[in-house]
Amino acid sequence: MKNKTLILITLMCGTxxxxxxASIVNVSLPVMRTEFxxxxxxxxxxxxxxxxxxxxxxxxxxxxxxxxxxYNLYLLSVAIFTxxxxxxxxxxxxxxxxxARVIQAIGGGAISPTSLAIVSETFPKEERGSAIGWWGxxxxxxxxxxxxxxxxxxxxxxxxxxxxxxxxxxxxxILLTMKHLNFLKKQPRYKYGFDIKGFAFFGLFIIAxxxxxxxxxxxxxxxxxxxxxFGVSILSLALFIRSARRPAPLLDLSVFxxxxxxxxxxxxxxxxxxxxxxxxxxxxxxxxxxxxxxxxSAMLMLPNALVxxxxxxxxxxxxxxxxxxxxxxxxxxxxxxSMLLFSRINVGSGIWLIIVAMVVRGVGMGILVxxxxxxxxxxxxxxxxxxxxxxxxxxxxxxxxxxxxxxxVVHQYIYNYxxxxxxxxxxxxxxALQDGFVIAAIIIALALIPAFKLPAKTYVRPKVExxxxxx
Numbered sequence: 001m002k003n004k005t006l007i008l009i010t011l012m013c014g015t016x017x018x019x020x021x022a023s024i025v026n027v028s029l030p031v032m033r034t035e036f037x038x039x040x041x042x043x044x045x046x047x048x049x050x051x052x053x054x055x056x057x058x059x060x061x062x063x064x065x066x067x068x069x070x071y072n073l074y075l076l077s078v079a080i081f082t083x084x085x086x087x088x089x090x091x092x093x094x095x096x097x098x099x100a101r102v103i104q105a106i107g108g109g110a111i112s113p114t115s116l117a118i119v120s121e122t123f124p125k126e127e128r129g130s131a132i133g134w135w136g137x138x139x140x141x142x143x144x145x146x147x148x149x150x151x152x153x154x155x156x157x158x159x160x161x162x163x164x165x166x167x168x169x170x171x172x173x174i175l176l177t178m179k180h181l182n183f184l185k186k187q188p189r190y191k192y193g194f195d196i197k198g199f200a201f202f203g204l205f206i207i208a209x210x211x212x213x214x215x216x217x218x219x220x221x222x223x224x225x226x227x228x229x230f231g232v233s234i235l236s237l238a239l240f241i242r243s244a245r246r247p248a249p250l251l252d253l254s255v256f257x258x259x260x261x262x263x264x265x266x267x268x269x270x271x272x273x274x275x276x277x278x279x280x281x282x283x284x285x286x287x288x289x290x291x292x293x294x295x296x297s298a299m300l301m302l303p304n305a306l307v308x309x310x311x312x313x314x315x316x317x318x319x320x321x322x323x324x325x326x327x328x329x330x331x332x333x334x335x336x337x338s339m340l341l342f343s344r345i346n347v348g349s350g351i352w353l354i355i356v357a358m359v360v361r362g363v364g365m366g367i368l369v370x371x372x373x374x375x376x377x378x379x380x381x382x383x384x385x386x387x388x389x390x391x392x393x394x395x396x397x398x399x400x401x402x403x404x405x406x407x408x409v410v411h412q413y414i415y416n417y418x419x420x421x422x423x424x425x426x427x428x429x430x431x432a433l434q435d436g437f438v439i440a441a442i443i444i445a446l447a448l449i450p451a452f453k454l455p456a457k458t459y460v461r462p463k464v465e466x467x468x469x470x471x
Contacts, residue, residue, distance in 0.1 A: 003180065007122060008134055010176040011115040014078050015135060017169045018111040021085070021104070021162075024150035025050075028159040035159070036094045048214060049098045051401055053105035055206045058394045059199065059250050061110050062386040065117075066192055071184035074114045075177050081107030082170025088163040113389035118184065120377045120385050128377065133316025133370035151287070152295055198250035201240035208233035209398065213405040221409060252387045255380050261388065263450035264376035265395055267328070271368070272399030273406070274444035275335070281342075281407065281436050286354075289429055290347060300351070304358035304365075311366025316374075324371045325454040331368025332447045334360055339441035343434045347426070375454055411436050 025046060033043040065073050084104025091097035116135065123131040153161040212229025219225050244253045255261050286297040318327055338361035345353055373392070380388045411432045418428035 004123065004127075004131075006176070006180045008119070008131060010173065010180050011074075011118060012135055013169060013173040013176065014074065014081075014111045015115050017078075017166055017173065018081060018108040020146045020149065021081075021108060021166060024146035024153075024162050028150050028154045028162055031154055031159045032094075032097070036097075038094050042094060044214070045094070045098050046101060048210065050101045050105045050108075051397065052207060052210050053102045054109040055210070055394060055397050056203055057106050057109035058113065058390050058397070059202050061113055061390045062251065063192065063194060064110075065114070065386050066190040069184060069187045069189055070114060070118050070121075071177075071181055071187070073110060074118065074181065074184075075174065077107045077110035077114060078170055078173045078177065079107070080104075081111060082167055082174070083107075085163045085166035085170065089160040089167075091160075109393075113386070113393040116373070116377075116389040116392065117385045118181070120389070121382060125378060129318070129370050129374040130313055130316035132373045132377075133312040133314070136312060136369045136373065151297070192248045195243070195246070195248065195250040198240055198243045198246075201236050201243055202250060204236040205233050205240055206398075208236060210401065213401050216405045216409050251390065252384055255384050255388055255391070258379040259453070260379035260455060261376055263453045264372050264379065265391060266450040267332075267372050267447045267454075268376070268392060269395045269399045270443060270447040270450075271332075271335075271372075272396045273403035274339075274440045274447075275365075276400035276403035276407075281411070281433050281440075284411075284429075285342065285345065285433050289426070289433060290345070290349075300354050301358060303355050304362040307359050307362030308366040311363055312370060315367040316370040318367075318371070324375045325451065325456045327367050328371045328375075328451045328454055329448060331364045331366075331371075332444060332451055334364030335368060336364075336441045336445045338364055339437045339444065343437035343441070346430055346434075372454075407436060407440070410439060 029043050029046060032046065033039075036043070061073070068076075081104055084100055084102075084107060087100035088097060088104060091100055116132070119131050119135050120128060150162050153165065208229050212226050212233060215223065215225040215229055240250075241253060243249065244251060256265075282301070286292045286300060292300065315327060315331075338357050341353065341357035341360060345357065376392060377385065377388055414435050415428050415432040418431045419425070
């Protein structure tokens with residue numbers, strides 16, 4: 001008999017490990033750069049290589065799952081990620097670290113969508129919202145705690161520690177998988193042909209858009225590097241969509257025929273752009289402008305994490321009872337308000353204002369993710385679950401990349417603007433952070449448009465409609 005609690009714990013371990021690694025590295029880059037004696041544009045490959053490899057592997061998940069099953073896919077993903085983490089911690093130069101990051105990303109790219117798909121197919125619809133609420137804690141807490149945790153580990157144990165902390169977690173996850181997910185071995189396997197042309201177009205799209213995003217921060221946003229990058233990405237995306245009309249495509253894009261799925265994925269995109277961008281400013285606010293240490297910053301961010309732990313399962317239960325639109329709208333509004341609260345924090349502000357902003361953000365994120373994810377998964381057929389979760393992870397990744405890039409450009413532009421007005425550096429930095437949080441609040445508020453189009457109650461795609469979409 002399956003123990004659903006242990007199944008969920010097993011999936012949460014892998015998700016948290018992969019999610020936190022995506023953001024824990026950033027604060028360690030200056031230390032890595034000094035140790036390896038490389039330029040800034042060279043050390044950026046530690047991040048870029050992971051993001052590109054991560055995104056490239058996501059569309060392969062459905063094809064690999066059909067051949068080896070969810071059990072082997074999840075087990076293999078965690079094992080590859082753990083091996084990649086070990087190799088990262090042992091790297092003695094930049095090329096070795098970049099190669100290890102690629103290996104790490106191949107495993108990390110599959111962990112989140114695969115575990116979400118397992119949750120969706122293991123838990124019945126009346127329990128799915130609660131399960132997603134618990135599962136999603138890792139996905140949300142990872143980017144929130146990653147930068148601060150990375151700073152603390154790097155300060156006291158050196159940069160390799162941000163990687164080797166994954167090893168014991170990975171080993172425990174592997175053992176839990178072998179014990180509690182072995183029921184997945186009974187799933188049927190299918191040997192479909194591989195869509196080489198579709199993967200080539202998709203790969204070109206990911207590489208081009210990452211090049212364009214990186215170019216935004218490095219060059220003028222209207223430079224030829226950026227324009228060519230976005231031009232090639234749009235063309236390759238159009239060719240990929242066209243190729244997906246053939247039998248056995250790389251990704252089943254018929255999921256977009258569902259208006260509920262489309263609105264849900266748009267919310268995920270806007271949320272990722274705004275939140276990753278807003279989170280980009282938090283270390284600069286807490287550790288830069290306000291002068292808190294890494295440990296103090298971690299303590300100040302703790303209320304955000306604790307509130308999410310409490311609220312996420314509650315929001316999931318409401319999603320199980322059918323509440324989708326209203327709770328999603330409330331979550332978006334609260335997250336937007338939290339960004340505005342962050343914009344009001346300045347040198348001399350009371351710690352209570354920081355804690356209130358963290359709590360409001362925690363409540364907003366806690367009630368936002370589970371209903372949207374539940375709505376997204378309930379809008380597709382069981383055969384389309386792997387595609388839906390893959391697209392969800394892909395949109396989060398690309399949206400987050402765009403959000404971070406835009407935030408960096410906006411911050412630098414506003415900072416230079418106030419410096420040109422002869423403001424002192426600390427004033428310019430304050431205004432840049434303040435305006436950055438306001439812009440993030442406005443972007444997240446745009447998610448209200450698709451949120452109001454979600455069904456008031458949980459939508460379950462009719463069986464006939466799902467079968468037609470698959471043809």
